Amino acid sequence: MSEEAQVLKLFGIPFNVGNCLSGFVAALIVFFLVFWLSRKVEMKPNGKQNVLEWAIDFTNGIVKSAIPDEEGKKYGVLAFTLFMFIFISNQLGLIFQVNVGGITYIKSPTASTATTLTLAFAVLLLSHLMGVVKFGFKGYVKNSYFSPMPALFPINIIEQFTNFLTLALRLYGNIYSGEVLLTVIYQQLGKAAAPWTLIPAFPLEMVWQGFSVFIGSIQAYVFVTLTMVYMSQKVEKE
Numbered sequence: 001m002s003e004e005a006q007v008l009k010l011f012g013i014p015f016n017v018g019n020c021l022s023g024f025v026a027a028l029i030v031f032f033l034v035f036w037l038s039r040k041v042e043m044k045p046n047g048k049q050n051v052l053e054w055a056i057d058f059t060n061g062i063v064k065s066a067i068p069d070e071e072g073k074k075y076g077v078l079a080f081t082l083f084m085f086i087f088i089s090n091q092l093g094l095i096f097q098v099n100v101g102g103i104t105y106i107k108s109p110t111a112s113t114a115t116t117l118t119l120a121f122a123v124l125l126l127s128h129l130m131g132v133v134k135f136g137f138k139g140y141v142k143n144s145y146f147s148p149m150p151a152l153f154p155i156n157i158i159e160q161f162t163n164f165l166t167l168a169l170r171l172y173g174n175i176y177s178g179e180v181l182l183t184v185i186y187q188q189l190g191k192a193a194a195p196w197t198l199i200p201a202f203p204l205e206m207v208w209q210g211f212s213v214f215i216g217s218i219q220a221y222v223f224v225t226l227t228m229v230y231m232s233q234k235v236e237k238e
Helices: 017-037 047-066 070-095 113-145 150-190 195-235
Strands: 007-010 013-016 098-100 103-106
Touching: 013 017, 017 047, 017 070, 017 103, 017 113, 047 070, 047 195, 070 113, 070 150, 070 195, 113 150, 113 195, 150 195
Parallel strands: none
Antiparallel strands: 007 013, 098 103
16 A cells, blocks of 8 residues: 655655654653543552553563563663553554545554654664663673674674564554555445445454454554563673
8 A cells, every 4th residue: 555645854854744743643642641541549549540550560561571670670661651652553543544635644653664663773772772881881792792602793783683673564564554454445345336345344344443453452562572572681691
């Protein structure tokens, strides 16, 4: 599915308006959702507070599974923020899309490689920086590239690039393909000349919509889990 994109340049740097706007909308939704869930926090949790605490416990569990010691407590907020943003981003294009003049302004931000590559680069760069902070530059190099044995140095170097690409493209591929299939079902069946095509189109689209919600949730979990695994490789002794 090819689509046109509106690109604006700021200081000579091109920006895709649809990607930027979609990411901004997803961030706003996360902010207001968490803000609403965290109002009137009580010692005896109410309904919406339970939802927030469950989400925090869930992401804290991901961190503890990868970094079980005290070091892991530093990354609880990172895991929670990543999970919430990616989860909402994955579902955004399934709920609504804004298309004007053939240009899509609102969709799932994670259906674009620009977004997923940026997220992957940011979290992996952070993992390297935290490794330097924890062990110093010399200790970081030794722990990340020459452990458990110096002979693995070439493989460890290649692994840094493969981690980056697979982390980004796995998320992009799953979300993009889901939106493409929903669009195809709608265009080929819902807009067909024969009115009876609406009968199979509606349940088929609803089934795939539900499956896409499930896939989007799983991909948010996988992205955060792998982020914490890669982080542990840099801040924990081999």
